[in-house]
Amino acid sequence: MEFQKVIETRYSVRDYADRPVEDEKITAILEAGKLAPTARNSQPQLIYVIKSESARQKIKQLTPSAFNAPVVFLICGDKNRELISSTSGLSMMPYDVSIVQTHMMLKATDLGLGSCWVCQFKRENAVEIFNLPENAVPFSLLFVGYASNKATPHKWHYDSVNIDDYVTYL
Numbered sequence: 001m002e003f004q005k006v007i008e009t010r011y012s013v014r015d016y017a018d019r020p021v022e023d024e025k026i027t028a029i030l031e032a033g034k035l036a037p038t039a040r041n042s043q044p045q046l047i048y049v050i051k052s053e054s055a056r057q058k059i060k061q062l063t064p065s066a067f068n069a070p071v072v073f074l075i076c077g078d079k080n081r082e083l084i085s086s087t088s089g090l091s092m093m094p095y096d097v098s099i100v101q102t103h104m105m106l107k108a109t110d111l112g113l114g115s116c117w118v119c120q121f122k123r124e125n126a127v128e129i130f131n132l133p134e135n136a137v138p139f140s141l142l143f144v145g146y147a148s149n150k151a152t153p154h155k156w157h158y159d160s161v162n163i164d165d166y167v168t169y170l
């Protein structure tokens, strides 16, 4: 799909068809994340592919935004590969994992899949429910699957602030 079409087509899908996502598409989404830039190439992402019935059931304990997607990626940062900028003192990990996830989200659209980015959960609950290692910092979930026939964009999708209201040319 042409890039402009990808970004115009994507919206947060919150209702999924009862249809599995092909393994090749899951792999292609993971490969798209791998191509993302990260600060000093630190690549601090840790990704859990939640696909089995038992793991998907656990998502319901984790978040009220538990949509019926056949695949959910739990995107974490790896404390062992976190880069703290020596200039700003800021952790680059939130930037890095967000870019990885954005690549994955847009690749899902490119493959004809719907997706929804979800942050509505407590980090400590994700660690406990999925028995994550000590170095994993959960950031967000990416729900992925074929959109159901009933899926439509929420009104927020169309509610854009004017570019002139937030861009300043200096």
Ligand SMILES: Cc1cc2nc3c(=O)[nH]c(=O)nc-3n(C[C@H](O)[C@H](O)[C@H](O)COP(=O)(O)O)c2cc1C
Pocket: 010, 011, 012, 013, 014, 065, 116, 117, 118, 119, 120, 153, 154, 156, 157, 158
């Ligand atoms: C960082 C982030 C966190 C989000 N968390 C949630 C969430 O917890 N639950 C949800 O239903 N949607 C969530 N969303 C989706 C946004 O609500 C959605 O992207 C926004 O309203 C614009 O709509 P659109 O994606 O359909 O264009 C999140 C999106 C982002 C980028």
